[in-house]
Amino acid sequence: MYVTPARRAKKAVETVIKGILIASSTVAILTTVGIVASLLFEALRFFGEIPMTDFLFGVEWSPQTAIRADQVGASGSFGAVPLFAGTLLISAIALLVATPVGLFAAIYLAEYAHVSVRNWVKPILEILAGIPTVVYGFFAALVVAPWLRGTGEAVGLDVSSESALAAGLVMGIMITPLISSLSDDVINAVPQAMRDGSFGLGATKSETIRNVVLPAALPGIMGGLLLAASRAIGETMIVVMAAGLAANLTANPLQAVTTVTVQIVTLLTGDQEFDSAKTLAAFALGLMLFVTTLVLNVIALHIVKKYREQYD
């Protein structure tokens, strides 16, 4: 009596459930749309006040706009080149530290290490990856920076207490696990037959790794490095705590530089009125950051994916 073909309760319920599932999967899309829309919208308002070329190519950054309209020097200058340079400098130092350490650690773990060593070292590297960046920042600011300063003094170098080197070194250790785990994956994906062929020709293990395994794994490793670079560029807390605020255009790692993320935080925390060029500038910087990391990520994911299919 109750179960008739016309009721089809199951079908109706299942259609609703599927609808909910589809709706929830669009949240991820909406997030991206929200990010792009909010960054673009605010950045365009910023570029309405400050010409885009001034922002992209200007070399002077002093966003301190006046609080009252009648103050002298009411308009700040928004040349973002020193920020880009500072970000690149710190990220480059980080990659210079993380690439050899991460890569050699991955090679050792994948090719040499005994299973028991691997079982110990891998979780330790994961701990390194799981520590909040604010902890790295604290360590960089309170231990590494003073230590570098002291060492610099001892050898007669003038090291700033907010040197790019301190932030870069600590950031390098932070992204090491990322590089090592991604490299580990691609090295393990290289077929054993290729190694056996090399051994059969009389090559030692290191020769095999250098001449056979690494060239074969290179695209995947490059993808990992790009992902690490995007991580370094977008990293915030370490540089907020350990890098400087003043925008210096320098390539000297012993001096203080500032980065895009540091400036976003400085512009948006503390008392301010919204809608001023100062706060809008943060969104313009955020847009640059988003676009840069997105390009790096897309290329990296593409390389990693393409490479993975090669040997499957």
Added chain:
Amino acid sequence: MTDSISKSERIQAGLAKRYRAEKRFRLYGIVAIAIAVSFLAVMLTAIGVRGIGAFQQTHVALTVTFDEQHIQDNDWQGIVKAAMRETFPDVGNRRDKRVLYKLMSSGAGFDLQNMYREDPSLAGQVRTIWLPSSDDIDMLMKGAIDRNAPEDDRRVTDQEIVWVDQWLANDAIELKFNTRLFTSGDSREPELAGILGAFMGSLLSLSICFLLSFPLGIMTAVYLEEFAPKNRWTDLIEVNINNLAAVPSIVFGLLGLAVFLNFFMLPRSAPVVGGMVLALMTLPTIIIAARAALRAVPPSIREAAYGMGASQVQTVLHHVLPLAMPGMLTGTIIGMAQALGESAPLLMIGMVAFIVDIPASFVDPATALPVQIYLWADSPERAFSERTAAAIIVLVGFLIVMNLVAVILRRRFEQRW
């Protein structure tokens, strides 16, 4: 013949060099791992050594009189001051007295007030009570201030050291467990500052984050793995999720600021907004982990369900999802641990203010544990640097527990098909 001998000799000669190269190469790997591991060890030790002291706080045994006059005036610090005058009766002039009063924390009066509120019969009585000292005396007791340094170089004067020594001689000054660290909110005075406010902020934000990201993440994963047709749209969603996972966290903060605060006019500094931003940030992590868990369920389970006449939804809800749940939970816990350690997006939405009150609801202004660490790390006082490290110990402790739970869950329910 001679030629081949010389060839094998040449190979022999080269071998030693090649073996050395082999050893060197191997050494590079060991050095790399040693660098990473020793950095971790140094960092954790440095923070541990700095922070361990903050779990104790210097207390002084003062004989205080709850006299009616002070109680009526609500001048609780006055009671402390009177007790100090009694302890050191020979301190005469006003300037010395003011220095004397500074030995005790300005929060000592609150302690007396709380005691009186709990037990009004204290009025008029004399009691010996352990009260917190000021942060400088605390640092002196912990050895962070060098007694032998010239007087101008340290924050404690010779006179203060004499008073402290007098207490020491009477066993009236002692390091006691610092309960305040766990029971109070932020404060300008290091000896009164605690992490409870920040902890509650984190807890409230994380619960919002969990309530949003867990169901959303799992539903998305189920859709993509079990239902979605392979077409452009689902490809787009997939690429999109992978990219979102690598977007810098501060960008999510900008999104929260522009959309949640400026467009939807939600309150600044509120855990509800923080939770929403963190949810968007952890969503990709949870989706990726949940999809892996779903993929690990063998197709034979699904086929058996279909064979029994179950519909697709029934198959997923009754069979696939329960089997994939441990893996999904593991991924979710790891995502939550990430969210707990995240501070950059919270800075953008104003959860970085100086907040004394402990947040009680989702819209109260609050901060979060990592943000509190960031705030304290900026304070110049030595005692705050100690508390920063202590807060890090607590935070890392929570992260370790969460990750351990994830590992145990994985071990306990892991199924090999």
